[in-house]
Amino acid sequence: MAITEILLLVASFLLLLAIGVPIAVSIGLSTALTLMVSIPAMPALTTIAQRMATGLDSFALLAIPFFILSGQLMNRGGIARRLVDFAKVLVGSLPGGLAFVNIIACMFFGAISGSAAAAASAIGGFMTPRMEKEGYDKGFGAAVNLTSATIGLVIPPSNILIVYSLASGGVSIAALFLAGYVPGVILGVGLMMVSGAIAFKRKYKTGEWVGFKVGARKLLDAVPSLFLLVIVIGGIVAGFFTATEASAIAVLYTIVLTLIYKELKVKELPSVLLDTVKTTAIIMLLIGTSMGMSWVMAYENIPQEVSNFLVTLSDNPIVILLIINLILLFVGVFMDMTPAVLIFTPIFLPVVTALGMDPIHFGIVMVLNLCIGLCTPPVGSVLFVGCSVAGVSLQKVLKPLIPLFAVMILVLMLVTYIPELSLWLPGIFDL
Numbered sequence: 001m002a003i004t005e006i007l008l009l010v011a012s013f014l015l016l017l018a019i020g021v022p023i024a025v026s027i028g029l030s031t032a033l034t035l036m037v038s039i040p041a042m043p044a045l046t047t048i049a050q051r052m053a054t055g056l057d058s059f060a061l062l063a064i065p066f067f068i069l070s071g072q073l074m075n076r077g078g079i080a081r082r083l084v085d086f087a088k089v090l091v092g093s094l095p096g097g098l099a100f101v102n103i104i105a106c107m108f109f110g111a112i113s114g115s116a117a118a119a120a121s122a123i124g125g126f127m128t129p130r131m132e133k134e135g136y137d138k139g140f141g142a143a144v145n146l147t148s149a150t151i152g153l154v155i156p157p158s159n160i161l162i163v164y165s166l167a168s169g170g171v172s173i174a175a176l177f178l179a180g181y182v183p184g185v186i187l188g189v190g191l192m193m194v195s196g197a198i199a200f201k202r203k204y205k206t207g208e209w210v211g212f213k214v215g216a217r218k219l220l221d222a223v224p225s226l227f228l229l230v231i232v233i234g235g236i237v238a239g240f241f242t243a244t245e246a247s248a249i250a251v252l253y254t255i256v257l258t259l260i261y262k263e264l265k266v267k268e269l270p271s272v273l274l275d276t277v278k279t280t281a282i283i284m285l286l287i288g289t290s291m292g293m294s295w296v297m298a299y300e301n302i303p304q305e306v307s308n309f310l311v312t313l314s315d316n317p318i319v320i321l322l323i324i325n326l327i328l329l330f331v332g333v334f335m336d337m338t339p340a341v342l343i344f345t346p347i348f349l350p351v352v353t354a355l356g357m358d359p360i361h362f363g364i365v366m367v368l369n370l371c372i373g374l375c376t377p378p379v380g381s382v383l384f385v386g387c388s389v390a391g392v393s394l395q396k397v398l399k400p401l402i403p404l405f406a407v408m409i410l411v412l413m414l415v416t417y418i419p420e421l422s423l424w425l426p427g428i429f430d431l
Contacts, residue, residue: 055291066247077258086222096199120149124389139396146386155184290342331375
C-alpha cells in the first residue's frame, strides 16, 4: 500500500530535519529508507545512487552554475550600487521613496542575478544604512528588502524556473522566463503600494529630486547592467542560443562589465569562483537527492495516490487549486525551494493538467508560492539573510512582514486564478 510508504517517507524526513540533519542528507536518507521497504537494502542504495546521478545528467542544469557565477560577479562588481542609484532617480522623491528604491533595486538585481539571497544581501547592504539614516524602522526596512528580493526568482533569468523545467519533463525554459515577467511586476507594484501606505502613515522623509542631469547620468551608469537582461532573454526568445548558452554569455558579459567598472580586481576572481563552487555544490546535492526522492515516489505510485485523494476531496478546480496552494505554502515553510519544486512538481502537475491548467502557468504559481516560504521561519533562507544584513532580530521583522505577506498571497491568488497573467507574454511569442 502506498499509504505506508507515504507515511514512512514523510515521518523519517521530518524526524531527520527535527534532529538537525541537513536537508539534502535528510532527503537522501528518507528516500533510501522508503525504498528499502520494497526491495533489499543493497539494491535500494545502488538504485538511489544511480537515480541521483541520472537526475544531474541534464544539459539544462549547466545553466545554474553559470548564472550563480554571474550573480557573484555582480554582487562584488559595483552593479548593485548602480542599480540602487538608478532606482533612487526613478522613485526616490516619492513618499516612502527609499522603500520603493529597495523594491525596484531588488527587482532589477534579482532579475539579473537570479538569486533572492544575493539580492537581499547586495541591495540590503546598500539600503539598510540609508533607510536607517532617514529614520526608517530597521525591521520595516529588512522586511521590505527580503520580500522584494524574492521577485528575482519570478522575473528571469531564474535558476528555479530551470529546475522546474527539469522536474516537469521539459517545459520550455524560454516560455517560463517570459511567463514570469507580468506576475513579477505585479508583485513588485503590490509591495510598493503597501510599503508606500506604511511610509505615509509613519511620515517617513521624502527624498529630493536629483534633477535631469544627475538622473540621466545615473541612467547611463545603469544601462550596461540592465542590458544583460536584453542579451539573455532576447537571445533565448529569438532562438539565438539556449538558456545554458545564455548563462555562459551572461558570465562573459559580467566579467567584462566588472573589469570596466574596476570594482572587482583580477586577484579577487579565485574567491568568487570558490563561492560559486560552494553554492553550486549545495544546489546540485539538493537536486540529486530530490530527483532520487521523486523517482521513489513514482516507483511507489505516490503521485497517483495523492492525485486520487485530491479528486475525492472535490471535483471543483477552484477548490483543488486552493488546496494545492495551501499544501505548497505549508511545504515552503519547512523545505528549501529547490527540493520542493523537484519533489512536488511530479505530484501536482498531473493533477492540474487534468484540470486543464497549462504547465507553464503552474510553474509560475509554484515558484510564487514557494517564494513566500523563503521569507518565513524556521527554514526561510532569505529571511535570515535579510535580518543578518540589516543587523536586526527576527522578532522585529515579523510584525512588519505581515502586510507584505498578505500582498504576496493576494498576488499568488490572482496569478493562480487568472492564467492570462502568466500566459499572455509566451502567447505573443508563440512559446
